[in-house]
Amino acid sequence: MKKEKIAISWFRRDLRLLDNAGLYHALKSGFSVLPLFIFDRAILDQLENKEDKRVTFIYQAVADLKKQLKELDSDMEVQYGFPVDIWKSLLEKYDIAEVYTNHDYETYAKDRDDEIASLLKKSGVEFKTFKDQVIFEKQEILTGQDTVYTVFTPYSKAWKAKLNDFYLSSYPTKKYFSKFYKTKTTNIPTFKEMGFIETDHDFPSEKVRSALIENYEETRNYPALPGTSRIGIHLRFGTVSIRDLARKALEKSDTWLNELIWRDFYHQILWNFPQVGQGKAFRADYDKIRWRNNEKEFKLWCEGKTGYPLVDAGMHELNETGFMHNRVRMVTASFLSKHLLIDWRWGEAYFAEKLLDYDLAANNGGWQWAAGSGNDAAPYFRIFNPTAQAEKFDSKGEYIKKWVPELNSLNYPAPIVDHKFARERCLKAYKEALNKDK
Numbered sequence: 001m002k003k004e005k006i007a008i009s010w011f012r013r014d015l016r017l018l019d020n021a022g023l024y025h026a027l028k029s030g031f032s033v034l035p036l037f038i039f040d041r042a043i044l045d046q047l048e049n050k051e052d053k054r055v056t057f058i059y060q061a062v063a064d065l066k067k068q069l070k071e072l073d074s075d076m077e078v079q080y081g082f083p084v085d086i087w088k089s090l091l092e093k094y095d096i097a098e099v100y101t102n103h104d105y106e107t108y109a110k111d112r113d114d115e116i117a118s119l120l121k122k123s124g125v126e127f128k129t130f131k132d133q134v135i136f137e138k139q140e141i142l143t144g145q146d147t148v149y150t151v152f153t154p155y156s157k158a159w160k161a162k163l164n165d166f167y168l169s170s171y172p173t174k175k176y177f178s179k180f181y182k183t184k185t186t187n188i189p190t191f192k193e194m195g196f197i198e199t200d201h202d203f204p205s206e207k208v209r210s211a212l213i214e215n216y217e218e219t220r221n222y223p224a225l226p227g228t229s230r231i232g233i234h235l236r237f238g239t240v241s242i243r244d245l246a247r248k249a250l251e252k253s254d255t256w257l258n259e260l261i262w263r264d265f266y267h268q269i270l271w272n273f274p275q276v277g278q279g280k281a282f283r284a285d286y287d288k289i290r291w292r293n294n295e296k297e298f299k300l301w302c303e304g305k306t307g308y309p310l311v312d313a314g315m316h317e318l319n320e321t322g323f324m325h326n327r328v329r330m331v332t333a334s335f336l337s338k339h340l341l342i343d344w345r346w347g348e349a350y351f352a353e354k355l356l357d358y359d360l361a362a363n364n365g366g367w368q369w370a371a372g373s374g375n376d377a378a379p380y381f382r383i384f385n386p387t388a389q390a391e392k393f394d395s396k397g398e399y400i401k402k403w404v405p406e407l408n409s410l411n412y413p414a415p416i417v418d419h420k421f422a423r424e425r426c427l428k429a430y431k432e433a434l435n436k437d438k
């Protein structure tokens with residue numbers, strides 16, 4: 001029997017049916033649309049922790065999508081393996097007319113997509129890709145001289161000036177749900193088949209309370225308060241739409257909107273300067289810094305045993321929950337790179353392993369900001385004093401008490417390094433590398 005010609009909508013960082021650009025265009029293609037998700041071995045094999053909570057998050061999101069599609073008499077095809085192999089087998093299994101997907105700005109993903117596009121092309125199948133996970137991408141926001149912005153404030157001004165309803169409106173996918181390919185539900189590969197163990201974790205809700213956004217300006221800097229949205233993991237895997245969030249932000253809080261713009265900003269930095277995601281400092285001079293890279297001290301930092309309560313509280317929060325408050329991310333990152341003079345890439349990799357909301361563009365941006373090597377970074381001579389930061393942002397010590405209950409016991413370590421000494425040592429090392437005499 002002749003197979004039906006179909007379009008495939010390949011889901012990756014966009015695990016939702018509503019307001020999904022690639023899916024919308026697929027549903028409008030005229031072909032029946034089969035959704036696809038690949039548990040990509042090239043990514044999963046890199047994860048050392050086989051109880052990685054992010055795998056559970058994705059698994060649950062995919063299971064939920066399958067449930068929604070079942071109600072529409074359709075299904076999501078879920079495969080485990082290397083994308084090229086999977087696509088070769090899909091080309092045999094189905095008569096594929098077109099493939100739709102959303103842009104992914106990371107180097108691995110770009111290479112993967114190029115490879116898949118050329119594989120499909122050999123079979124006469126067009127690979128159509130769309131912007132979905134950011135409001136503005138690649139080179140949509142340029143300076144008057146047509147160059148890419150590398151400083152946030154002018155970028156955000158230009159971003160806001162360009163914004164209009166067109167960029168904020170949702171893709172009305174629901175109207176076209178009848179276009180899903182009619183098929184029976186198939187199984188998802190099991191955790192065991194993929195070499196992982198399902199974890200029991202309460203993930204943050206994808207709903208952001210209006211009151212939280214309204215109070216964000218006042219509460220966002222205090223790690224003891226539930227003052228930030230915790231929406232990061234949903235943005236990472238696309239279980240929420242950036243357009244929905246940006247509309248809310250626009251209505252309720254310019255400060256929160258700015259955070260979403262930071263996210264776009266770092267994505268366009270990664271796209272336009274891909275070397276930052278490949279281990280290079282944005283400012284090349286910073287790669288001349290002679291890092292101390294003391295492994296014992298790195299271990300103490302990872303374990304939250306530096307003797308600086310705010311740093312230790314942050315690392316404990318990260319290790320136990322997969323989240324760390326932004327203020328504390330800045331302090332712990334600065335402490336590692338400046339106080340301990342440990343290469344920021346070590347910290348970047350540690351955060352990448354632990355953060356539920358890990359995102360290469362934002363994590364790299366955050367680390368290079370803290371180390372000073374980033375495009376719009378903290379100047380090299382600004383060295384956070386972790387004690388003063390704690391006094392300012394956790395004045396009652398509530399956050400610290402929660403995450404470092406051993407603080408007042410004999411078990412709590414003495415500071416790993418004296419602040420003043422570390423500050424001088426850092427300035428010396430940075431000045432030498434950067435040829436500064438200030």
Ligand SMILES: Cc1cc2nc3c(=O)[nH]c(=O)nc-3n(C[C@H](O)[C@H](O)[C@H](O)COP(=O)(O)OP(=O)(O)OC[C@H]3O[C@@H](n4cnc5c(N)ncnc54)[C@H](O)[C@@H]3O)c2cc1C
Nearest residue numbers: 228229230231232259262263326329333358359362363366
């Ligand atoms: C060293 C370091 C590493 C970081 N690593 C990551 C990371 O891996 N993934 C990540 O999403 N953010 C990262 N950030 C940025 C920021 O800390 C987190 O986005 C934020 O703490 C997440 O909490 P939330 O979801 O409650 O955010 P909210 O404060 O409620 O902000 C809403 C959303 O805006 C975006 N956002 C906020 N601040 C930033 C920022 N500075 N840069 C880019 N996007 C931002 C995020 O998507 C966030 O979820 C890092 C920051 C630093 C200093």
